Amino acid sequence: MTPPTNPLIPLGDGHTPLGDDDRQGLKLTYVTTRDELNEAEQENILRARQGRRPPTVEALLDDKYLRDLHRAMFGDVWTWAGQYRQLEMSLGIDPVQIAVRVRDLVSDTKIWIASEEPLIAAVRFHHRLVWIHPFSNGNGRHGRLAADYLIVALGQPPLTWGAFSGARNIEQVRQQYLIALRAADRGDFGPLEEFVVT
Ligand SMILES: Nc1ncnc2c1ncn2[C@@H]1O[C@H](COP(=O)(O)OP(=O)(O)O)[C@@H](O)[C@H]1O
């Protein structure tokens, strides 16, 4: 059965034209709408996935690997791909803390792997990564692919990210995902553990 939704498309907005702020660092000058941008990014991500073998746990849990992965996923589209953001955003931590907090995350994840089920480790890893919000954009897709890589490296099937939830459209899936993330923000990981295998 083919999933009705693809976990690597942005769980986000639609046909709106891109504003000047959205175009900062855009390499592809022909892109003018959100849909065109999503498509260009999607092609970039596909090439990135085809061009690299799934990492081992050791290889993945490394802050440089995580930056390189972001660059591979978005570097054909954005000049700043693979670089930590320098601006404060509504989501995410203070930019000056990003480098340290990503390094803490990879070492904490090694501890979770040693002490928890793969699913629990992968969900905590994903949530913390997107909560840190290391990059200006693409954090969700990067964090979902990174979590898929982690759980596969731990010998489990990739996560489904709500693809089989019976949701009627991507917007419903997005809402379920955001509700689960907000519960995880409060320390309740149950909804996200359920969502990622639904
Ligand atoms: N309350 C939240 N807590 C943690 N992460 C969140 C929260 N809300 C949104 N996110 C994450 O931020 C992502 C959106 O950030 P963005 O950088 O635009 O990623 P993308 O471009 O891949 O959609 C969401 O997909 C989700 O992973």
Ligand SMILES: [Mg+2]
């Ligand atoms: Mg985005």
